[in-house]
Amino acid sequence: xxxxxxxxxxxxxxxxxxxxxxxxxxxxxxxxxxxxxxxxxxxxxxxxxxxxxxxxxxxxxxxxxxxxxxxxxxxxxxxxxxxxxxxxxxxxxxxxxxxxxxxxxxxxxxxxxxxxxxxxxxxxxxxxxxxxxxxxxxxxxxxxxxxxxxxxxxxxxxxxxxxxxxxxxxxxxxxxxxxxxxxxxxxxxxxxxxxxxxxxxxxxxxxxxxxxxxxxx
Numbered sequence: 569x570x571x572x573x574x575x576x577x578x579x580x581x582x583x584x585x586x587x588x589x590x591x592x593x594x595x596x597x598x599x600x601x602x603x604x605x606x607x608x609x610x611x612x613x614x615x616x617x618x619x620x621x622x623x624x625x626x627x628x629x630x631x632x633x634x635x636x637x638x639x640x641x642x643x644x645x646x647x648x649x650x651x652x653x654x655x656x657x658x659x660x661x662x663x664x665x666x667x668x669x670x671x672x673x674x675x676x677x678x679x680x681x682x683x684x685x686x687x688x689x690x691x692x693x694x695x696x697x698x699x700x701x702x703x704x705x706x707x708x709x710x711x712x713x714x715x716x717x718x719x720x721x722x723x724x725x726x727x728x729x730x731x732x733x734x735x736x737x738x739x740x741x742x743x744x745x746x747x748x749x750x751x752x753x754x755x756x757x758x759x760x761x762x763x764x765x766x767x768x769x770x771x772x773x774x775x776x777x778x779x780x781x782x783x784x785x
Contacts, residue, residue, distance in 0.1 A: 590635035590684065595745055597629040597780035601649040603671060608654070611760055616657060620718060620758065620770060622671070623652040629778065638684040642676045647776070653704065653718045653783070663714035666714040670702035673776060675749060677731050693731035697751045699724035699772050719761035723762060724754035724772050735782070743782040750775055 597655030605622040612618075629647025636642065654666045701721045733747035754772035759765050 570581075577598065579764045580660040590638055590641075591784040593743070593782045594636070595633070595780040595782040595785050596780040597631065597645070597647060597745075597747075599627045599629045599776060599778045600651055601627070601647075601671065601673070601777075602626065602775045603651060604775060605770050605772035606769050606773075607758060609758075609760055609766055609768045611762055611764070611766040618655045618657055618716070620768075621654045621656060622770075623654070625650045625652075627670075629721075629780075631780070633782075639681045640738045641679045641681065641691075643679060643695075644675070645677070646672060646674045647778070648672045648702075652720075655716060660777075663749045665717045667717050667719075669721065672700040672702065673699060673749075673751065673774065674698045675729055677729065677749070679731065679733075681735070689735040690739070691731075691733055691735065693729075693733075695729050695731065696726055697729045697754070698726045698775070699756070700753070700756050701756060707765070712713040717761050719759055719765075721758040721770065722756050724756040727753040727772075729752055737739065742785050743784070745778075745780040745782055747778045747780070749778075 581625040602624040603622040607620045609618045627647055627649030629645055631643055631645035633643045649671050652666050652670050654667055675697040677693040679691045679693035680688050683689045692717050700723050712731045729749050731749045736744040738744055752773045756770050757767055758770050759767050
C-alpha cells in the first residue's frame with residue numbers, strides 16, 4: 569500500500585508540469601496474468617520435496633496516466649486476479665489439496681509513445697511493481713484439514729518491470745488499450761499448514777496481458 573501511495577503522490581506532484589495538449593487518462597482493464605511462480609517445500613514425514621504452483625487466471629484492474637510531454641507519460645495501475653495454489657509431490661503423481669487466493673500487482677510505469685499524433689500509438693515502458701497476495705481461502709467443508717497445503721504467502725517485494733502496448737484512439741474522449749507487462753525478480757515467503765509451519769521462498773516472474781478502455785479528461 570505504501571508503494572501505491574508513493575506512486576500516486578508522484579503523479580499528483582507532477583500534474584502542474586503535465587503536457588497541456590495531452591490530457592490525463594483513466595482506464596478500466598480486463599486482465600490475464602500468468603504468475604510465473606516457482607518454489608519447492610521440503611516437508612512431511614519422511615521429508616519429501618513438494619513443488620508449488622500458482623495458476624494463471626483473469627481479473628480486472630484500473631489505471632491512471634499523466635502526460636509530461638506528448639511522448640512521455642507515467643502510469644499507475646492496480647489489478648486483481650484469482651489464483652489456485654497447488655502442491656505437487658516430485659516423486660509421485662499425487663496432487664495435494666488446492667487452495668485459492670488473489671494476486672494484486674501494483675505498478676508504476678514510465679512510458680514512451682512513438683506516435684503521439686496518430687490514431688494508433690505504440691509505446692514501451694519501464695517501471696516498478698509490487699505483488700500483493702491476498703489471504704488464502706479457508707478449507708471448504710469436507711476437505712481434510714491434515715492434508716498438506718499452502719496456508720499463507722507474504723507479499724512479494726518491489727521489483728522492476730518492462731512494458732509494451734498500443735493505444736488506439738476511438739474518439740477524442742475514449743480509447744482502446746492493449747498492454748503487456750513482464751515483472752521478473754519478485755520473491756515471497758510462503759508457509760505450509762503442517763505442525764512445523766514449513767517455510768520456503770516462492771519466486772514470481774508474472775506476465776500480465778490486459779485490454780482496456782480509456783477516458784481522457
